[in-house]
Amino acid sequence: MKFFTAFRKKSPWILHYNAGSCNGCDIEILAALGPKFDLERFGVINTGNPKQSDIFLVTGPVTYRSRERLVELYSQIPEPKVVIAVGSCTATGGVFRGMYNVEDGIDQYIPVDVYVPGCASTPQLIIDAIVKALEILETKSKEIEKPFKLFGAIAMVGNKLSRLNMATRVKHDEI
Amino acid sequence: MKKTIQIPLGSQHISLLEPIRFKFECENEKIIGVDADVGFVHRGVELACTRSFEFKQVGYVVARVCGLCAITHSLSYTLAVEKLLGYEANDRIKYLRMLMVELDRIHSHMLCLAHTAENAGFEALFMQIMADRELVMDLQEAISGNRVQFDFIAIGGVNRDLTPELTSLIHKNLTLLSEKIDTLIGLFDNNWSLSLKYKGVGVLSLEDAYTYNALGPLARATGLATDVRVETSDFPYEAIGYKMVLESTGDIYARNFVRLREIVNSIAMCKNIADNLPSGEILEKTKGKPKGEAVVRVEAPRGELFYLVRGNGGNMLERVRIKTPTFSGIPAMMEVFKGSEYADAPAILASFDPCMSCTAK
Numbered sequence: 325m326k327f328f329t330a331f332r333k334k335s336p337w338i339l340h341y342n343a344g345s346c347n348g349c350d351i352e353i354l355a356a357l358g359p360k361f362d363l364e365r366f367g368v369i370n371t372g373n374p375k376q377s378d379i380f381l382v383t384g385p386v387t388y389r390s391r392e393r394l395v396e397l398y399s400q401i402p403e404p405k406v407v408i409a410v411g412s413c414t415a416t417g418g419v420f421r422g423m424y425n426v427e428d429g430i431d432q433y434i435p436v437d438v439y440v441p442g443c444a445s446t447p448q449l450i451i452d453a454i455v456k457a458l459e460i461l462e463t464k465s466k467e468i469e470k471p472f473k474l475f476g477a478i479a480m481v482g483n484k485l486s487r488l489n490m491a492t493r494v495k496h497d498e499i
Numbered sequence: 500m501k502k503t504i505q506i507p508l509g510s511q512h513i514s515l516l517e518p519i520r521f522k523f524e525c526e527n528e529k530i531i532g533v534d535a536d537v538g539f540v541h542r543g544v545e546l547a548c549t550r551s552f553e554f555k556q557v558g559y560v561v562a563r564v565c566g567l568c569a570i571t572h573s574l575s576y577t578l579a580v581e582k583l584l585g586y587e588a589n590d591r592i593k594y595l596r597m598l599m600v601e602l603d604r605i606h607s608h609m610l611c612l613a614h615t616a617e618n619a620g621f622e623a624l625f626m627q628i629m630a631d632r633e634l635v636m637d638l639q640e641a642i643s644g645n646r647v648q649f650d651f652i653a654i655g656g657v658n659r660d661l662t663p664e665l666t667s668l669i670h671k672n673l674t675l676l677s678e679k680i681d682t683l684i685g686l687f688d689n690n691w692s693l694s695l696k697y698k699g700v701g702v703l704s705l706e707d708a709y710t711y712n713a714l715g716p717l718a719r720a721t722g723l724a725t726d727v728r729v730e731t732s733d734f735p736y737e738a739i740g741y742k743m744v745l746e747s748t749g750d751i752y753a754r755n756f757v758r759l760r761e762i763v764n765s766i767a768m769c770k771n772i773a774d775n776l777p778s779g780e781i782l783e784k785t786k787g788k789p790k791g792e793a794v795v796r797v798e799a800p801r802g803e804l805f806y807l808v809r810g811n812g813g814n815m816l817e818r819v820r821i822k823t824p825t826f827s828g829i830p831a832m833m834e835v836f837k838g839s840e841y842a843d844a845p846a847i848l849a850s851f852d853p854c855m856s857c858t859a860k
Contacts, residue, residue, distance in 0.1 A: 344539070346563045346648075347856050351516070354610075355633070358626060358629035359626050390518060390540070393518070420542050420544075420563070423543040423551075424543045444645075444647045
């Protein structure tokens with residue numbers, strides 16, 4: 325497991341999805357991967373395959389038709405994964421907020437770890453976001469490696485034994 | 500037995516920036532039928548322009564229709580509103596607007612060339628063109644303050660002025676760029692492996708270009724002489740040395756060459772503008788509210804962009820209609836796909852430079 329963690333830290337692969345943006349942030353992601361800003365020197369590769377990716381770069385406020393595809397792609401990325409919302413419209417809806425076909429930001433559908441501001445956000449900001457995402461990725465993979473109990477502690481709900489809690493996975497010290 | 504198979508491309512695909520889904524009907528390796536689905540990025544900008552934004556703000560909203568040709572969108576809208584207000588911009592404003600539009604055309608064409616190279620399997624050339632493109636991006640950032648989505652054009656003028664330092668920077672960067680474009684022209688012309696991917700692939704004939712209403716570089720690569728820059732008289736393009744670029748073969752090679760030679764022409768025009776900038780105010784006050792109907796056509800990097808703006812004398816507009824170049828180009832695109840190999844599909848698609856954000860709005 326340690327073996328793979330080291331690789332994940334050194335070369336995080338990204339998956340890029342356009343959920344209805346104006347292409348401004350998309351070309352800035354391309355520019356960030358290009359020679360001047362050169363994200364690829366950190367081992368970042370833009371993959372088309374969600375099953376090989378660690379970081380999910382999303383641009384654009386979620387449109388009505390792209391939300392299904394967004395959640396599908398998110399669920400296909402293996403754990404641990406980090407979601408970066410690139411651009412102000414991805415974070416809140418931005419200038420598109422309140423338009424009839426727009427869902428005002430991707431955090432309505434999937435959990436977001438890093439928000440990148442700007443319309444369009446510059447390659448420098450995107451690089452910063454990916455460096456931040458690497459920290460989060462590390463803590464997340466450490467969290468995954470922690471051992472866990474299959475059955476939770478016995479809990480009483482209304483003088484009765486709760487079977488619900490016993491079958492779910494235990495989170496930290498909640499129960 | 501079923502003879503054809505259906506292969507989808509998209510909506511999320513590594514070689515495409517934007518979500519578009521193609522359904523190719525293939526017989527062995529040949530594509531015989533295409534079905535395109537472009538509505539993944541529909542946001543409803545047209546309705547929002549008339550319901551939730553005032554006419555002074557709409558110029559900045561329609562810029563967000565597309566990130567690549569944002570300046571052309573805001574320019575067309577501003578020209579339409581200025582027609583309704585009865586305002587005629589002075590020469591300095593016109594020249595500054597032309598400068599930014601031509602810089603935008605250079606960077607858009609270079610991105611398309613890079614994409615075509617990448618989709619033909621030439622990753623190193625993609626990187627090289629992206630590196631050269633940064634020269635233009637630096638210029639845009641220096642002039643307008645942002646790399647893409649610069650809100651440069653306002654109703655009644657432009658938001659920033661050109662200083663003497665910027666003029667010298669324009670000359671320095673564009674001279675560097677024109678050397679690099681010359682090497683690129685040699686590469687695209689003489690490279691043997693690129694010629695295998697480009698020459699004779701994805702051919703659109705002149706008759707088909709007429710029939711299916713092709714525009715922009717797609718039409719000019721077939722020899723169809725159509726360019727809004729010479730058809731309208733909103734801007735003095737002849738005065739700064741505009742030359743129409745025409746090729747005759749209509750394949751990917753010709754489309755790339757139209758783009759490359761247009762970049763050369765645009766560089767010369769930008770240098771001319773920087774040298775011969777007239778004096779005057781850059782932002783003038785306009786009076787009144789838009790009333791009536793105006794139609795404006797502007798040449799975007801991909802072809803003709805059409806705007807219709809109707810106002811009734813109030814703060815809100817009645818109707819904003821946007822017809823974008825890719826929308827008109829889709830029938831011609833479909834025609835080109837039929838009969839070509841499936842393996843060439845990404846390269847052909849990139850050579851059209853489709854912009855789905857524009858199309859679906």
